Amino acid sequence: MTQVDEGQPVAERERRPADQPPAEAEFAAGADADSDSPPAAVRAADVGEVLAERYRLEEHINNDAAGRQVWRGVDIMLLRPIAVVLRAPGGDAAQEMLAAAVTASRVVHPNLIGVYDAIDEVDRAYVVREWIEGVSLRQMVEPDGALDADRAISISHAVADAASALHASGMAHGNIHPGTVLMADDGRVVLTDARAGSATNDGDVRAIGGLLYYALTEQWPQKEAGPTALPDAVRDEYGVLAAPRQVRAGIPTHIDDLVYDLLDPKVTLPSADVLAAELGRLDVGPEERGYGPLRFSDSLPEPPRQAPRKLMYGVAAAVVLAIVGLTLSAKALTSKDEPGGGGPTTSAGPSSAATPVVDPVVYTLTGSQIGLFDPYGGKDETAGLGNAVDGKKSTGWKTDHYNQNFGPGGIKPGMGLVIDLGAAKAVADVTVVLSDNGASVKLLGGNTVPDQGALTSFTQIGGALDEFNGTNMVFSTEDAAQVRYLVLWISGIPRDPEDGSNRYQIGVQEITVRVK
Numbered sequence: 001m002t003q004v005d006e007g008q009p010v011a012e013r014e015r016r017p018a019d020q021p022p023a024e025a026e027f028a029a030g031a032d033a034d035s036d037s038p039p040a041a042v043r044a045a046d047v048g049e050v051l052a053e054r055y056r057l058e059e060h061i062n063n064d065a066a067g068r069q070v071w072r073g074v075d076i077m078l079l080r081p082i083a084v085v086l087r088a089p090g091g092d093a094a095q096e097m098l099a100a101a102v103t104a105s106r107v108v109h110p111n112l113i114g115v116y117d118a119i120d121e122v123d124r125a126y127v128v129r130e131w132i133e134g135v136s137l138r139q140m141v142e143p144d145g146a147l148d149a150d151r152a153i154s155i156s157h158a159v160a161d162a163a164s165a166l167h168a169s170g171m172a173h174g175n176i177h178p179g180t181v182l183m184a185d186d187g188r189v190v191l192t193d194a195r196a197g198s199a200t201n202d203g204d205v206r207a208i209g210g211l212l213y214y215a216l217t218e219q220w221p222q223k224e225a226g227p228t229a230l231p232d233a234v235r236d237e238y239g240v241l242a243a244p245r246q247v248r249a250g251i252p253t254h255i256d257d258l259v260y261d262l263l264d265p266k267v268t269l270p271s272a273d274v275l276a277a278e279l280g281r282l283d284v285g286p287e288e289r290g291y292g293p294l295r296f297s298d299s300l301p302e303p304p305r306q307a308p309r310k311l312m313y314g315v316a317a318a319v320v321l322a323i324v325g326l327t328l329s330a331k332a333l334t335s336k337d338e339p340g341g342g343g344p345t346t347s348a349g350p351s352s353a354a355t356p357v358v359d360p361v362v363y364t365l366t367g368s369q370i371g372l373f374d375p376y377g378g379k380d381e382t383a384g385l386g387n388a389v390d391g392k393k394s395t396g397w398k399t400d401h402y403n404q405n406f407g408p409g410g411i412k413p414g415m416g417l418v419i420d421l422g423a424a425k426a427v428a429d430v431t432v433v434l435s436d437n438g439a440s441v442k443l444l445g446g447n448t449v450p451d452q453g454a455l456t457s458f459t460q461i462g463g464a465l466d467e468f469n470g471t472n473m474v475f476s477t478e479d480a481a482q483v484r485y486l487v488l489w490i491s492g493i494p495r496d497p498e499d500g501s502n503r504y505q506i507g508v509q510e511i512t513v514r515v516k
Contacts, residue, residue, distance in 0.1 A: 045069060045086060050076070052119055055084055055128055072131060075116070081131035082116065086124055096197055101127040103171045104194045111162035113182075113192040132192070133185045137211065138178035138230070141218055146248060149255050150283075152215035155181065156208055157279035158189035163204045164272040166194065174199025176207035177228045178214050205269045209262025216259065217247040219472060224263040234431055234472040237463030242474050246429070249359045249514070255282070360428035360480075360514035365389035369420050370511075373487055375452035376412040388417065388508045393433050396509035399493060405504050407440065407492050414491035417508060418450050424484045426516040427461065429476035432488060435507030440466045440492030443475040445483035458487060467492060471509075480516045 050056045051073075059072040071084040087097055098118045105115035114130035137155065141147065147155070159181055166173055175195040182190045203226070210225025219233035221241050234242040241263060245256045258278070261267045270278070367386025374381070387395040397417070404411040421427075430443055442465065444450075446458035461483075462475030493506040 045071065051084065051126065051128075052117070055082060055117075057084060073128075075128075083129050083131045084126055085129070086126040096195065097127060098125055100171075100194045101129070103169070104166070107165050107169045107171070109162055109165040111158045111189055111191055112165065113190050129192075130190075132182045132190055134183045134190075136179050137181040137183065137215065140183055141178065141215065146218045147215045149216065149252055152212055153255065153279055153282045155183075155189050155215060156212045157276060157283040159191050159211060160205075160208050160272055160276035160279050162191040163201075163208065164276050167201050167204070167272050172199035172201050173204050176204055176211065177226065178211065178220065178230065179228070181211060201272060202269050205272055205275055206262060208272075208275065209259055212255075212259045213244060213263065216244045216251055216255070219247065221263055224265070231433070231471045234474040235470055236474060236476075237465050237468075239469075246474065246476070247431070249361060360516050363421065363425065363513045363515045364391075365419065365511070365513065369422070371418050371420070373416040373418040373450055373489075375455070376415070381415075385417070388511050389419070391510070393509045396433075396435060396507045398435065398507035399490075399505050401496065401499060401501075401503040401505050402493065403501075403503055405492060406490065410492075414489055416444075416487045416489040417511070419486040419488075419511065419513065421484050421486070421513070421515075424482045426480035426482055427477075427486065428480050428514045428516050429474055430461065430486065430488075430514070431510075431512040432473040432475070433509040433511075434468075434471045434473065435509055436494050436497075437469050437471060438467055438492075438494030439490060439506045440464075441468065441473060442489050442491070444487040444489055445481045445485065446487075447482075447484045450485055450487050455487065458485075459483075461486075486513065 045057055045060070047057055047059070054075060054077050055073050056076050057071045057073045061070040061072055063069055069086045071086070073082045073084045074080070075082050085097075098120060101115050101118040104112065105118070108114075113132070115127065116130070117128035119126055119128075146152075159176065163173055163176065171194070173191065173194045174197060175193050176191065180191060180193045182192055184190055207225045210221050213225070213233065214220045214230070217233065220228055220230040221233040222228065222230070223232070223239075224241065234247055236242065241260075243256055243260050244251045245253070262269070262275075367389065370385050370389050372380075372382050372385065381398075381400050384395075384397045386397075388397040399415070402411055406412060406414045424447055427445060432441065432443075434441075442463075443461045444455065444458035445461050446455075448457065450458065459481065461477055461481055465473055488508070488511065490506065493504045495502050496505040499505065
């Protein structure tokens with residue numbers, strides 16, 4: 001995605017950071033960012049050129065990975081701003097773009113982008129649509145972090161409404177992700193850039209679950225919701241997606257269940273209209289909100305949707321508590337009059353009270369608490385260590401380039417980063433974001449200063465991730481480990497694809513520790 005030209009209007013430059021393109025650039029750039037086909041050539045267009053004797057090009061916004069150009073323009077007949085997406089003609093891709101635009105233009109909905117025209121001029125094809133002043137969901141989350149649950153539900157509700165309208169027309173969107181959901185300055189949430197082809201209604205619903213996951217956690221579940229240019233979400237050593245509450249504390253349980261069910265291939269998906277109705281039930285003010293079991297099964301065909309396990313446990317527990325409560329109430333009512341009764345009941349002491357559940361919280365680390373642990377020596381790679389715990393995934397620490405990999409037969413068994421928590425703490429989980437796939441990593445914890453000999457007394461936290469096919473790792477344990485020192489031990493590193501000599505290197509973008 002290229003930087004916006006300096007020739008843009010002054011008001012637009014002041015409203016948007018210099019390195020952030022307008023929302024129209026995002027939705028076009030994100031659409032085919034993962035295409036394997038080489039970009040097709042687009043006949044040059046010029047500022048001031050008038051297409052179809054009506055659409056004047058004002059500003060070149062972006063070229064995307066599929067060879068499309070995105071322009072801001074003006075409809076000189078109706079005097080309204082427009083977005084123009086140009087693409088080389090011929091072939092299935094151009095015809096698909098035009099066909100999707102024609103179908104989408106027949107669906108009028110406040111949460112769908114307005115499509116005005118679709119034209120094939122032999123030497124190029126283009127779609128003319130509504131210009132949106134605003135930012136994409138991705139542009140909103142990346143600089144400012146995850147959204148609160150109410151805002152995430154509201155955005156997903158609007159997208160589900162838009163998808164429901166498309167599905168009712170017989171069309172699936174096929175391209176729902178954080179780059180195609182725009183937050184307009186007028187308050188609307190607008191879904192853009194439909195892509196037909198092999199799109200399915202279920203795929204759209206699954207992707208809405210992915211949107212919710214992303215809005216709540218800043219991570220995109222690619223395996224479940226579809227590939228994007230975003231890094232994959234946190235997974236355990238078996239590749240199982242972490243629930244939103246495992247990634248970020250404080251997410252309400254009912255929303256956690258909803259998101260996880262939408263991304264679980266074993267759970268029957270609701271239709272888009274049923275999902276929109278459920279999200280609408282949650283997208284209200286706090287005083288009107290009706291939390292409780294999900295209501296998908298009321299509208300689904302057979303077989304009925306299996307209730308989430310957490311909800312079944314909750315209902316069972318409620319029944320048990322109700323029975324116990326009735327029993328205790330009966331005893332309280334009869335004990336005063338029965339012979340040998342114990343008299344008035346007394347409240348239970350602290351020793352009989354249930355242990356409160358404590359949600360993990362992020363432990364803030366500073367650069368002085370992280371160091372290099374390299375008992376096999378040979379390299380001084382401490383530069384930038386603090387970037388691995390600065391709270392920003394855009395910065396990080398990297399190893400030097402190595403001509404050989406680590407591990408058996410490699411240049412050395414491994415190296416690690418050591419974190420000093422200052423005192424023994426109950427570590428619930430540790431999330432690690434790497435710069436690339438293919439690293440072999442494990443997490444160790446202990447209470448003595450790590451050195452080559454003392455490391456053998458450290459215990460492993462979570463599973464070992466060997467040649468991990470992802471960039472986000474999570475190490476967790478059911479029983480919080482009481483440790484002062486953490487060692488992120490790296491025993492294998494991938495080749496650096498950007499290094500001409502194809503040497504080995506890995507970067508640690510961020511380490512997040514949660515304690516109880």
